[in-house]
Amino acid sequence: MQQYIAPQFEDKPLALELQKRNQMTMSFDRMPFLQLNLILNKNMKQSTVPSSRFDVLVIGGGLAGQTAALNLAETKSVLLVCKKDLITSASSRAQGGISAVFMEPDSHEKHLEDTLIAGDRLNDIEASRFIIENSRQAVDWLIERGVPFTKKDGTYHLTREGGHSERRILHVDDLTGKAVQDTLSAQIQRHPHITVLEHHTAVELLLAEDDARACAGALLIDREGSQKEILADFTVLATGGAGQIFLHATAPCASTGDGIALAWNIGCRVANLEFLQFHPTCMYYPQGEPFLITEAVRGEGGLLRLPNGHRFMPDYDPRAELAPRDIVARAIYTEMKKHGIPAVHLDFSHRPPAFIRDHFPNIYRQCLERGIDITRAPIPVTPASHYTCGGVVTDVHGRTDIARLYCVGEAACTGFHGANRLASNSLLECVVVSQAAAKDILKQPHTTPVRAHVPQTHPLRCLTQQERNAIALAKGELRRLMWDYVGIVRDFASLEAASRRIRLLDEETTQLYARTLPETELIELRNLLTTAKLVVRCAQSRQESRGCHFNLDCPHTNPDPVPTILTPTQPCVETRHSSQELQCC
Numbered sequence: 001m002q003q004y005i006a007p008q009f010e011d012k013p014l015a016l017e018l019q020k021r022n023q024m025t026m027s028f029d030r031m032p033f034l035q036l037n038l039i040l041n042k043n044m045k046q047s048t049v050p051s052s053r054f055d056v057l058v059i060g061g062g063l064a065g066q067t068a069a070l071n072l073a074e075t076k077s078v079l080l081v082c083k084k085d086l087i088t089s090a091s092s093r094a095q096g097g098i099s100a101v102f103m104e105p106d107s108h109e110k111h112l113e114d115t116l117i118a119g120d121r122l123n124d125i126e127a128s129r130f131i132i133e134n135s136r137q138a139v140d141w142l143i144e145r146g147v148p149f150t151k152k153d154g155t156y157h158l159t160r161e162g163g164h165s166e167r168r169i170l171h172v173d174d175l176t177g178k179a180v181q182d183t184l185s186a187q188i189q190r191h192p193h194i195t196v197l198e199h200h201t202a203v204e205l206l207l208a209e210d211d212a213r214a215c216a217g218a219l220l221i222d223r224e225g226s227q228k229e230i231l232a233d234f235t236v237l238a239t240g241g242a243g244q245i246f247l248h249a250t251a252p253c254a255s256t257g258d259g260i261a262l263a264w265n266i267g268c269r270v271a272n273l274e275f276l277q278f279h280p281t282c283m284y285y286p287q288g289e290p291f292l293i294t295e296a297v298r299g300e301g302g303l304l305r306l307p308n309g310h311r312f313m314p315d316y317d318p319r320a321e322l323a324p325r326d327i328v329a330r331a332i333y334t335e336m337k338k339h340g341i342p343a344v345h346l347d348f349s350h351r352p353p354a355f356i357r358d359h360f361p362n363i364y365r366q367c368l369e370r371g372i373d374i375t376r377a378p379i380p381v382t383p384a385s386h387y388t389c390g391g392v393v394t395d396v397h398g399r400t401d402i403a404r405l406y407c408v409g410e411a412a413c414t415g416f417h418g419a420n421r422l423a424s425n426s427l428l429e430c431v432v433v434s435q436a437a438a439k440d441i442l443k444q445p446h447t448t449p450v451r452a453h454v455p456q457t458h459p460l461r462c463l464t465q466q467e468r469n470a471i472a473l474a475k476g477e478l479r480r481l482m483w484d485y486v487g488i489v490r491d492f493a494s495l496e497a498a499s500r501r502i503r504l505l506d507e508e509t510t511q512l513y514a515r516t517l518p519e520t521e522l523i524e525l526r527n528l529l530t531t532a533k534l535v536v537r538c539a540q541s542r543q544e545s546r547g548c549h550f551n552l553d554c555p556h557t558n559p560d561p562v563p564t565i566l567t568p569t570q571p572c573v574e575t576r577h578s579s580q581e582l583q584c585c
C-alpha cells in the first residue's frame with residue numbers, strides 16, 4: 001500500500017498551537033450548559049464556556065448526520081450540530097437521486113462493476129460490496145421515513161444516469177436531496193432525544209483524559225463566538241466534503257473540509273484526497289450562488305463555445321459535447337486557461353424556446369432570475385469542484401483511527417468511490433454507512449469520557465476588523481491558487497508552487513489562531529488550508545493519472561491501483577499528552 005508520511009516539521013506548529021488553544025476550554029460539568037465565565041482582562045472578550053454531556057455528538061446536519069442521529073436516538077441522547085441551518089447542505093442540493101439495486105434485471109454484481117469502472121478500480125471491493133448489498137434496505141428505510149420518491153404507474157420510477165448499466169436511481173423529480181432533507185429534518189426537529197444546535201461550528205475535537213487515542217467530544221462556537229464544550233461518549237463527524245477549497249464549487253459554503261482537518265489534527269489518517277470530482281458545467285455567476293447545469297442540457301443539443309463563437313469540443317473528442325464528464329471538464333478548463341477567460345458559453349439558443357422551457361423549467365427560471373434568457377443567449381459556464389472522493393480513513397461502520405470517533409458521508413473515505421464517484425452513489429453511502437455506524441455505537445458499552453485538560457497560561461483576544469478582512473482575502477487567495485495550480489489539470493511544478501504558497505498562508509493563519517478567540521471564518525480558513533495541504537500532498541505522491549486526478553507529467557495509468565494514505569506523524573494527541581500538563585476538571 002502506497003503511504004506518504006507527512007514531514008514532522010509541518011505538523012508541529014499546528015500541534016503546538018492546538019495545545020495552546022486547548023487551554024481556552026476551561027472546565028466542564030455534567031449538568032447541561034452550566035455557565036462558566038472566564039474573564040480574560042478588561043480589553044478582552046469575556047469568554048463563556050458552557051458545557052454539557054450527551055451520549056452521542058453528531059457534527060453535521062446533512063444526510064449522513066441526520067441518518068446517524070435518527071438511528072441512534074431511540075436509546076441515546078443525541079446532540080446534532082451544524083454550521084448553518086439544518087437544510088443548508090450538499091445533501092439538499094442533490095438533484096439526480098440515490099442508487100439502489102431495486103429489481104431485476106439489475107443485480108449487486110452489475111452495480112459493483114459499474115462502481116469499479118467509474119472508480120478506475122481503485123475502489124475497496126469489500127466496502128463497495130457491503131454498501132451495494134445494503135442499498136435496498138437503505139432506500140426502504142428512507143421510504144419508511146416518508147420520502148416521497150417519484151412513482152410511475154404505481155411503482156417507484158427508476159432513472160438511469162451516466163455510468164450505470166441499469167435503471168437504479170430513485171429520485172424525487174429533480175429535487176431528491178431537498179425532499180430527503182425536508183422529510184428527515186422534520187423528524188429530527190420533533191424527536192424527544194435529539195437536540196439540534198444550528199449555526200454552531202465544531203472548532204476542534206476533544207481527547208479523553210484516560211485514553212490518548214479516544215475522542216471525548218468537541219469544542220463548539222456559535223455565531224457570536226461563544227464557546228460550548230460538548231462531552232460525548234461517541235462523536236460522529238458528518239461534515240461533508242471540501243469543495244470550497246476551489247474557486248468554483250457546486251457545494252455550499254459550509255463545505256470547507258472541517259471534518260477532514262479536525263480528524264487529521266487528532267491523529268486520523270486521510271486517504272485519496274487527490275480525487276476531487278469536477279462537474280463540467282456550473283453557471284458562472286460571481287455576483288451570487290452559482291448553480292449546476294445538468295449534463296442533460298448537452299444531451300439535448302447544448303453546444304460549448306468560446307466567447308468568439310468557436311465550438312471547441314470537436315477539437316478534443318469525436319463525441320464532442322457528449323464525451324464523458326472528465327473529458328469535457330478538462331477541455332473547458334484548458335480553453336479557459338489558454339484564453340484567460342473566466343467562463344465558456346453553453347449555447348442552447350438554437351433549440352425552440354418552447355422545448356427549452358418544457359424540458360428545463362428549473363434551469364430556465366434560475367437563469368432568468370440571474371438575468372439570462374437561455375432561449376436567446378448562451379449560459380456562461382465553468383467547471384466546478386463537485387465531490388470529494390477521499391477523506392478520513394474509515395471502515396464501512398464509519399470507525400476511524402481514534403476510538404469513539406466515527407466519520408460518515410462525504411467527509412469519510414471508505415474506499416467505495418475509488419478514484420472517481422459513480423453518479424448517485426454518494427447519497428447511498430451516506431445512508432448505509434451512517435446506519436452501520438449507529439449500529440456499531442449501539443453495541444458499545446457505555447463510557448463516561450473525561451476530557452484531557454491543559455491549564456490556560458495566556459489570554460486570547462478578539463480578532464480585529466483588519467484581521468477579519470485579511471482572513472477573507474486569504475480564503476479567496478487559497479481558493480484561487482487551488483483552482484489555478486491544483487485544479488482539473490495538474491503537474492508537479494504547479495503542485496510544488498501551490499504547496500509553497502499554502503505553507504505561507506498556513507503559517508500566518510496558525511499564528512493568528514494561536515493568539516485569538518475562535519471565529520467561524522478563521523476556523524474555516526484553518527481547515528481549508530489543512531485540507532488543501534493534504535490534497536496537494538496526495539496529488540504529489542501519485543505518479544500516474546487515474547480517475548479524476550490528471551497530471552500532465554504522468555498522463556499514463558499504472559497497472560496496479562493503489563490508494564494514497566497520509567498518516568499524521570505528530571498528531572496533536574501526542575503533543576497534548578507529552579505536555580505533562582493534563583488535568584481532569
Ligand SMILES: Cc1cc2nc3c(=O)[nH]c(=O)nc-3n(C[C@H](O)[C@H](O)[C@H](O)COP(=O)(O)OP(=O)(O)OC[C@H]3O[C@@H](n4cnc5c(N)ncnc54)[C@H](O)[C@@H]3O)c2cc1C
Nearest residue numbers: 060061062063064083091094096097202240409410424427
Ligand atoms: C449540486 C450537487 C448535486 C448533487 N447530486 C447528487 C445526487 O443526485 N446523488 C448523489 O448521490 N449525490 C449527489 N451529490 C453529492 C451528495 O449530495 C453529497 O455527497 C452528500 O449529500 C454529502 O452528505 P453529507 O451528509 O456527508 O454532507 P453535507 O450534506 O454536505 O452536510 C454537511 C453538514 O456538516 C455541517 N458542518 C460542516 N462543517 C461543520 C463544522 N465545523 N461544525 C458543525 N457543522 C459542520 C454543515 O453545516 C452540514 O450541515 C450532489 C452534490 C451537489 C453539491
